[in-house]
Amino acid sequence: MNERLKKLRKELDITQQELADKLGTARNNIAGYETGKRQPSDAVISLICKTDFPQGRVNETWLRTGEGEMFIEASRDERIATFVGDILKDEEETFKKKFISMLAALDESDWEVIQKMVELMQKKGAD
Template sequence: MNERLKELRKELKLTQQEFANKIGISRGNIGAYEVGKNKISDAVISLICTKFHVNEDWLRTGNGDMFIEMTKDEQIEEFIGDALRNEEDSFKKRLISGLAALDENGWKVLEDFLDSIQKKERD
């Protein structure tokens, strides 16, 4: 499992420190897991699988795909949650706030605008 943990971290393009920060444990623990010095606890496996949408069977045994496919709704929910939690005064947060404030007419204007952009791209 230690090799798969390292493979996962590299696939995510994270350092040991960044990976550890995202799941709330020390960098030293990640290093010890990756070299096989320490056994990964069930709680840490659960954290990893939840945070990174990892297939637990793959992490434990190597069977199946590395990641669990997220639905479009789950992807949107995660994007919005991350933007609201982690972004101060970013464009992403302002955009979400602006979308939340739209009335029906505003949604129609936005839809027409996006349709016109897509039509130009197809032509």
């Protein structure tokens, strides 16, 4: 499992510290798992597999045995929740954060106008 944990972290393109922070553990625990000096508990494995990553959730079967795909494709709702959650975690007032905030302030009539605009753009794109 240690090699798969390292492969997972490399695929996520994050450091041991970043993975440790995401899981709420110490970096030396991650290092121990990757070197094989420590075995992650079932609770840690479960936490890894329940954590939302941009690539999706980690496939527990793959993590434990190496069988199957590394990630389970996230549903549309899960991808949206992860996207918004990541934006909200950012301390800075980014464009994405301002845009999400603006969308949250729309009322039903505003959404109807946007829907009509999108439908019009789709129709013009099909012509």
